[in-house]
Amino acid sequence: MRVPYANFGPRKVPEGFSDEEVLFLTDIFPTGYAGIDWAGVKGGETVAVFGCGPVGLMAQKSAWLRGAKRVIAVDIQDYRLETARRTANAETINADKDDPVEAIRALTDGRGADVCVDAVGMEADRSIAHKLGNIWRGEVGSIKALRTAISAVRRGGWVTVLGVYGVSYDNFPVGQIFDKGIKMAFGQAPVHKYIDQLMGHLDRKEIKLDDIITHRLPLGQAPEAYEMFNEKKDGCVKVVLTP
Amino acid sequence: MKALVFHHPGSVEVNDVPDSKIEHPEDVILRVTSTAICGSDLHIYNGFFPQLTDQVLGHEFMGVVEETGSAVMELKKGDRVVVPFPVSCGACFFCNHELPGHCENSNPDHYGPEGGLLDQKGGGLRLHGSLRRLCRRAGGIRARAVCEFRSAESAGGFQR
Numbered sequence: 001m002r003v004p005y006a007n008f009g010p011r012k013v014p015e016g017f018s019d020e021e022v023l024f025l026t027d028i029f030p031t032g033y034a035g036i037d038w039a040g041v042k043g044g045e046t047v048a049v050f051g052c053g054p055v056g057l058m059a060q061k062s063a064w065l066r067g068a069k070r071v072i073a074v075d076i077q078d079y080r081l082e083t084a085r086r087t088a089n090a091e092t093i094n095a096d097k098d099d100p101v102e103a104i105r106a107l108t109d110g111r112g113a114d115v116c117v118d119a120v121g122m123e124a125d126r127s128i129a130h131k132l133g134n135i136w137r138g139e140v141g142s143i144k145a146l147r148t149a150i151s152a153v154r155r156g157g158w159v160t161v162l163g164v165y166g167v168s169y170d171n172f173p174v175g176q177i178f179d180k181g182i183k184m185a186f187g188q189a190p191v192h193k194y195i196d197q198l199m200g201h202l203d204r205k206e207i208k209l210d211d212i213i214t215h216r217l218p219l220g221q222a223p224e225a226y227e228m229f230n231e232k233k234d235g236c237v238k239v240v241l242t243p
Numbered sequence: 244m245k246a247l248v249f250h251h252p253g254s255v256e257v258n259d260v261p262d263s264k265i266e267h268p269e270d271v272i273l274r275v276t277s278t279a280i281c282g283s284d285l286h287i288y289n290g291f292f293p294q295l296t297d298q299v300l301g302h303e304f305m306g307v308v309e310e311t312g313s314a315v316m317e318l319k320k321g322d323r324v325v326v327p328f329p330v331s332c333g334a335c336f337f338c339n340h341e342l343p344g345h346c347e348n349s350n351p352d353h354y355g356p357e358g359g360l361l362d363q364k365g366g367g368l369r370l371h372g373s374l375r376r377l378c379r380r381a382g383g384i385r386a387r388a389v390c391e392f393r394s395a396e397s398a399g400g401f402q403r
Contacts, residue, residue: 007316009327020277023279054281226288241277
């Protein structure tokens with residue numbers, strides 16, 4: 001494929017790494033790391049990550065890398081929570097079974113987490129009534145995950161948003177954000193800013209990324225892989241395709 | 244070459260597409276050795292970000308340099324590289340402020356200070372640029388450095 005601006009983007013891979021060990025430097029590792037870096041995690045914080053997909057898992061791993069005291073992972077899929085325990089050593093909350101806000105407060109002396117990372121975005125699972133409300137307000141998807149993060153963060157804490165949001169959303173809880181003095185950061189990760197230092201962490205064996213891969217398939221099976229990943233079938237967390 | 248092409252929601256196929264070629268002195272041609280499916284590819288796959296045209300999906304990839312443009316300084320044929328997903332020039336205001344995702348030069352068709360998918364202009368909803376490029380920027384193929392097995396769509400996908 002053609003890669004433009006080749007003097008600025010591509011990074012040479014040091015000797016000794018397999019593709020799978022460094023592939024996630026392209027996006028999900030810097031993206032997960034951004035959610036932690038934007039919040040200024042220096043060490044000792046409790047970090048709650050909403051979503052245990054690939055980006056959420058990378059945020060959880062990155063929280064440890066930056067010295068977090070606790071990492072709490074929230075999802076509604078048991079297999080993904082298991083992945084968070086296994087690959088990111090996170091405490092886990094199933095938001096389908098427990099109220100994640102109450103559960104996080106219970107783990108943090110009632111205050112809430114120092115940092116909440118929204119690694120879900122607009123396509124959060126929601127009820128029919130909730131969907132009808134979104135349609136009524138002309139919203140594509142919903143800010144359900146973001147709202148939950150805003151409630152679950154402590155006063156004066158940070159909410160960072162890695163999950164994608166596409167349009168305007170009414171009823172954004174700006175009063176709650178003001179009252180709690182929450183700081184927030186959103187957006188796509190500045191991959192170029194982080195990639196070299198993150199390569200350094202890999203080089204020093206301070207973090208492992210490829211343990212989230214659940215499926216390795218040839219390109220010819222990409223259509224099946226898309227369906228599987230989209231439907232969360234067969235325990236799918238991350239698919240790597242090869243020629 | 245083969246590439247994974249999005250046709251309509253729920254329908255992607257591996258198709259033959261034109262081989263990539265150097266189009267600018269700073270380009271390299273990469274033989275992709277590994278690529279991953281990203282959650283943001285699914286926003287296109289499942290129809291959340293509607294697309295008006297077929298397109299190659301993907302943006303997490305790495306591979307081996309096969310050919311280099313005349314202005315490429317560091318890389319040479321045979322180098323193994325991993326590629327950041329944002330397509331960024333490295334020279335503009337935002338690239339110089341560690342905000343490569345907001346590069347001013349790589350995506351001129353739908354770029355501006357306002358941002359967002361839709362905005363209110365003159366009392367009505369207005370699309371920023373073409374919906375297709377918009378969706379790319381905002382959702383799926385966040386960079387135009389689409390991930391494929393040696394390109395496809397490169398002409399349409401890469402703005403210079």
